[in-house]
Amino acid sequence: MLTILFDGIAYGMLLFILAVGLAVTMGLMNFINLAHGAFAMVGGYITVLLMQKFGVPFLLCLPLAFVGSALLGALLERTLYRPLYHKPHLDQVLFSIGLTFMAVASADYFIGSGQQIIQLPEWLKGRTEFGDGAWMLGMGHYRLFIIAVCAALTVALQYVLTKTRFGSRLRASVDDQRVAAGMGINVNLVFLTTFAVGSGLAGLGGALGAEVLGLDPSFPLKFMIYFLIVVAVGGTSSITGPLLAALLLGIADVAGKYYIPKLGGFIVYSLMIAILIWRPQGLFVRKGGK
Amino acid sequence: MNKRQFIHAIALAVSLLAASNSIAQGNTFKIGLILPMTGQQASTGRQIEAAAKLYMAQNGDTVAGKKVGLIVKDDTSIPDVTKRLAQDLVVNDKVNVLAGFGITPSALATAPIATQSKTPLVVMAAATSSITQASPYVVRTSFTLAQAAVAMGDWAPKNGIKKVVTLVSDYGPGIDAEKYFKERFLFNGGQVPESLRVPLRNPDFAPFLQKVRDLKPDALFVFVPSGAGAAVMKQFLERGMDKAGIKLIGTGDVTDDDQLNGMGDGALGVVTSHHYSTAHPSAVNKKFVEAFGKANPGLRPNFMAVGGYDGMRVIYEALKATKGQGGGDALLAAMKGQIFESPRGPMFIDAQTRDVVHNIYLRKVEKKDGQLYNVEFDVIKDVKDPGKAK
Numbered sequence: 001m002l003t004i005l006f007d008g009i010a011y012g013m014l015l016f017i018l019a020v021g022l023a024v025t026m027g028l029m030n031f032i033n034l035a036h037g038a039f040a041m042v043g044g045y046i047t048v049l050l051m052q053k054f055g056v057p058f059l060l061c062l063p064l065a066f067v068g069s070a071l072l073g074a075l076l077e078r079t080l081y082r083p084l085y086h087k088p089h090l091d092q093v094l095f096s097i098g099l100t101f102m103a104v105a106s107a108d109y110f111i112g113s114g115q116q117i118i119q120l121p122e123w124l125k126g127r128t129e130f131g132d133g134a135w136m137l138g139m140g141h142y143r144l145f146i147i148a149v150c151a152a153l154t155v156a157l158q159y160v161l162t163k164t165r166f167g168s169r170l171r172a173s174v175d176d177q178r179v180a181a182g183m184g185i186n187v188n189l190v191f192l193t194t195f196a197v198g199s200g201l202a203g204l205g206g207a208l209g210a211e212v213l214g215l216d217p218s219f220p221l222k223f224m225i226y227f228l229i230v231v232a233v234g235g236t237s238s239i240t241g242p243l244l245a246a247l248l249l250g251i252a253d254v255a256g257k258y259y260i261p262k263l264g265g266f267i268v269y270s271l272m273i274a275i276l277i278w279r280p281q282g283l284f285v286r287k288g289g290k
Numbered sequence: 291m292n293k294r295q296f297i298h299a300i301a302l303a304v305s306l307l308a309a310s311n312s313i314a315q316g317n318t319f320k321i322g323l324i325l326p327m328t329g330q331q332a333s334t335g336r337q338i339e340a341a342a343k344l345y346m347a348q349n350g351d352t353v354a355g356k357k358v359g360l361i362v363k364d365d366t367s368i369p370d371v372t373k374r375l376a377q378d379l380v381v382n383d384k385v386n387v388l389a390g391f392g393i394t395p396s397a398l399a400t401a402p403i404a405t406q407s408k409t410p411l412v413v414m415a416a417a418t419s420s421i422t423q424a425s426p427y428v429v430r431t432s433f434t435l436a437q438a439a440v441a442m443g444d445w446a447p448k449n450g451i452k453k454v455v456t457l458v459s460d461y462g463p464g465i466d467a468e469k470y471f472k473e474r475f476l477f478n479g480g481q482v483p484e485s486l487r488v489p490l491r492n493p494d495f496a497p498f499l500q501k502v503r504d505l506k507p508d509a510l511f512v513f514v515p516s517g518a519g520a521a522v523m524k525q526f527l528e529r530g531m532d533k534a535g536i537k538l539i540g541t542g543d544v545t546d547d548d549q550l551n552g553m554g555d556g557a558l559g560v561v562t563s564h565h566y567s568t569a570h571p572s573a574v575n576k577k578f579v580e581a582f583g584k585a586n587p588g589l590r591p592n593f594m595a596v597g598g599y600d601g602m603r604v605i606y607e608a609l610k611a612t613k614g615q616g617g618g619d620a621l622l623a624a625m626k627g628q629i630f631e632s633p634r635g636p637m638f639i640d641a642q643t644r645d646v647v648h649n650i651y652l653r654k655v656e657k658k659d660g661q662l663y664n665v666e667f668d669v670i671k672d673v674k675d676p677g678k679a680k
Binding site for chain 2: 003004007011105108112113114115117119125126127129138140142211212213214216217218222253254255256257258261262265
């Protein structure tokens with residue numbers, strides 16, 4: 001039972017890393033970016049290619065995946081996304097879903113459509129167990145690693161958003177761009193950085209997830225639903241909302257599949273519907289936000 | 291660009307013979323090959339296309355005075371698309387044979403078109419038992435999961451495996467694999483405490499594998515489409531299930547030759563039952579593997595490739611037998627009952643069911659020359675599809 005809880009937490013944390021960038025762009029910048037999964041896929045492929053072709057160690061690949069997808073995010077923000085900030089949401093949806101399909105097709109064309117398999121270093125492969133019987137806790141080392149990375153990220157993000165000057169600038173730019181610009185904040189730069197970091201986080205999530213979720217060109221479409229559920233349930237105005245939502249969904253998904261395998265796939269969706277009926281704006285809503 | 295040039299450009303992109311459009315209708319024999327070339331099942335499409343082209347390269351593209359043209363279409367594994375492409379191929383391109391079909395729903399969606407247009411439909415990959423019953427024009431050269439699963443249901447209880455949990459993907463072939471394995475295994479005195487079905491697009495196998503672990507069976511029987519097999523295998527090991535005394539068994543999709551090397555040494559010792567292994571020790575297969583590797587560097591043929599290769603052979607032979615004159619019915623009659631030596635070993639097309647009859651091998655993953663292979667150690671001869679033995 002504890003093992004199930006543990007697996008659920010690890011899975012939820014992974015969903016969180018994948019989705020938090022979307023919470024940032026969608027919630028803070030008010031841009032519906034359905035191409036988020038494509039950035040995650042880029043991170044995954046950077047890792048896979050670096051490991052397979054150049055023998056770069058796994059741990060080094062993670063920051064590279066982050067930087068790679070962040071740079072790509074910055075480039076696209078400057079060239080494609082920025083003109084769309086003030087367009088209706090429908091335009092943004094169409095644009096970003098188109099971008100997703102292009103990403104899927106290009107990954108297919110350039111890298112091949114096969115499932116990519118990565119080999120983790122030995123020390124991440126094992127498993128530690130405590131106790132036995134119903135209360136046995138078995139922890140896969142890789143899942144422990146995911147939890148650790150995610151916890152560190154959450155603390156860092158929360159700190160940046162609430163305690164730093166950049167965080168206050170970002171919040172100001174989001175709430176009222178004109179006033180923020182009038183106060184001497186370079187709104188464009190703030191948004192560019194934020195978007196790049198959001199994409200980078202997606203890339204990191206993709207790199208971490210390649211082992212657990214698998215990686216092939218359909219990745220952005222396959223997991224788009226999960227990102228959106230996390231963001232919809234968690235609300236988009238904080239970091240803690242999506243975190244708790246991701247944990248809740250991860251645990252519910254894993255436990256549901258374990259205890260009632262016949263219904264397994266439906267648990268997440270039923271939970272989402274229940275929560276959204278109860279709180280249509282998501283679990284955690286910031287008062288006064290747009 | 292005028293219209294004709296445009297059509298040519300498209301044809302060049304998708305087909306081996308761009309020129310087939312301009313050759314006089316009467317003298318070409320067209321094979322419409324519908325495969326998933328992109329998307330989840332794309333490795334299936336690539337393998338079959340490569341094998342079909344290899345067969346044509348080896349046997350020439352003129353048979354019985356007719357030029358053979360291959361038109362490859364990508365259905366991205368979506369049955370709707372498969373059906374539309376098949377309609378297009380039959381009506382506009384006037385193909386003589388439809389072939390390919392990566393997944394069961396695609397084959398089933400297309401079967402009525404074969405019946406209506408009296409076009410033979412050669413299934414090269416999809417493996418649900420019922421496909422050949424969907425139309426009298428379906429001929430299969432791949433395999434059925436029932437064939438592979440029943441063999442495992444016979445072998446396991448004789449080798450000390452008495453309690454098995456099954457884990458399959460929740461769609462046609464998975465349900466077939468579960469049903470036929472379970473039936474035979476229970477008949478042989480085994481126990482199946484739990485049968486798990488996993489959604490086809492399942493992101494994480496952890497909860498299912500944990501459940502298996504807690505049930506402590508002697509073995510876990512797995513069927514997932516090739517591609518997902520690697521994920522199951524890795525998580526199986528990561529969870530330490532092999533150390534807990536649980537064996538991994540299944541049909542050969544789990545240890546797909548195409549992906550086996552990527553799975554790493556953890557796959558060593560996994561026992562599966564299937565009709566083809568790259569390591570099948572016969573002269574015909576050695577030649578096939580070598581030629582396939584030469585034409586497609588870095589790729590080795592898997593069971594999908596052999597299905598495509600044999601499918602082309604069945605079509606070629608039927609064309610020869612009808613001297614290039616017959617329509618759909620004559621071709622179909624000439625396909626039924628063909629007996630030949632395939633890279634997989636001896637096989638024939640059962641004239642009554644139009645389904646393949648071949649040997650099923652039991653194989654264990656071993657390392658040879660630094661690479662992983664499914665090495666055959668036992669054989670069950672001439673297995674008919676048990677799904678039709680009623």
